[in-house]
Amino acid sequence: MRSEFADLNGQTFFVRSWGDPSLPTLLMLHGFPEYGGAWGDLAPHLLQHFHCVAPDQRGYGQSWVPEGVENYVTSALISDMVALIERLGAPVTVMGHDWGAAVAYGLAMFKPKLVDRLIIANGVHPVPFQREMAAGGAQSEASQYINMLRAPESADVMSANDYAGIEKFFRRHLGQDWLDEATLTKYKTEWARPGRLNAMLNWYRASPLQVAAPGKPITDLPALPLDRLRVHCPHLLLWGPDDKALLPQSTEGLEDFAADLTRVTIPDTDHWLIHQDPQAVAQAILDWMPNTGETS
Template identity: 25%
Template sequence: MTDSKPVVQHRTTTINGVKVFYREAGDPAAPAVVLLHGFPASSHMFRNLIPELADRYHVIAPDHIGYGFSDAPPVDEFEYSFENLTTITLALIDQLGLQNFALYIQDYGAPIGLRIASRNPDRVTALLVQSGNAYMEGFTPFWDILFAHAKDRPANEAAVREYLTAEKTHWQYTHGVPADRLDRIAPDTWTLDQALMDRPGNKEIQLQMFWDYQFNLPGYPDFQEYFRKHQPPTLITWGKNDEIFGAAGARAYERDLPDAEIHLLDAGHFALESHGPEIAGLIRDFLGRVIV
């Protein structure tokens, strides 16, 4: 008996002198979908979604530099910034020959993906947004210490380091998840994230990225102008109980994208873990309608 499910391939390539790991599945001739993960995750967060899309789409899910199985050079040997990670991500997309593509953006993937989209509007066929901020309304008290750290790193570093602990990583996956869905959260999620974050020098990478996040905010007007001018087809699947990027951040998209399809799920920050089949179904239906 032949298994007809798409095969997910695990590949590595070199971009600007660093090795980038990515997962790939589907027919390269099919419409492309690029999945961009957030902190403290990797393309592992899309391990279940990729096969659900790859029968129709060419799916690419990279690990950002410093995350997952991509290179993680020390902070004094590599410029860790959202701008630089954007450059590498777009270079990977170009190297793979993706002329047009939909973007799935979550958490850190949002400022990276929205830089790409706003600068290359004719190449982006759709936006798939999960807890990916583009408006100030999305910020919760979770960010208070991070923004304090951006203003004064030495005074706030000890407090920010608490966000890099195993307890906080576990919390990121479990907060806001209904009790009857907690058993859907695979322990390999927070265990893998923490193991990779505990590598020598990696916490310094995360602190640098925390500090650099402040430079995403001045780009929000550009992202919003892109929304208004180009009206990219947009599907939003967001955990309504997310205490990192609040549900107000999802609703804010309506201001500039009145036709956006918004689904606030009974989930937390990593909604794919507790609501993966529902999100996959919404994406398949949406892309089937908007990508010709």
């Protein structure tokens, strides 16, 4: 693994990479509450075929941490990665997990010339996800934690008692226990950087997506620009079926927005499939990509 600080749109971002820079680029976008180093489980299985590049996204790790919720709207997050792709050389394959999927989808939808293939691992397209979160059913119930994370005091609650709150969130809200003590120590180091935890939570606060109360559907949602929310490149959706936060119905109808869609389920995994079975995830990627063979 190599690391460097990169200037993106005049701001400093920390970027990790694995593999030969002459190989095709795979841009790997982490979610909450991770950081670029979270891809260290998967990248070794792919580096013979890709130059794997994993930034700490805005507000995370050692990257730029602006204050204010307004600095975490999706368009701003996308602009960071546009600058990184232009630095790396477009087009690239983009992979997103959790919140990283929101940025990955944004790149594929709004900057299609920069993305030749899109891989999502337990992440959601905004239209099916908003539909299910607003319906007042199972996904609305599963997403109630979002309201908790958006609360003004959530950073204090999450960081209390040596980050016991965020550790509990990891272990209970999002699936099986895969965090060993050494890994948790690395995460705590990243969460403890000044201003980071509140900035990470600003991703939730800045999102316009609405969460209905269970049994109380939201019926007055603003119209979404459906024609602009289409993925035109080949799209692979990898899914850990035991995910407690993102339910399968949150991806129903995705084919309406991604005509060239391939779905692959990774058995016996949940939201954290990239950690739980990285070899199976890598093999699914290589089987889907043209001109790639078996994992090392």
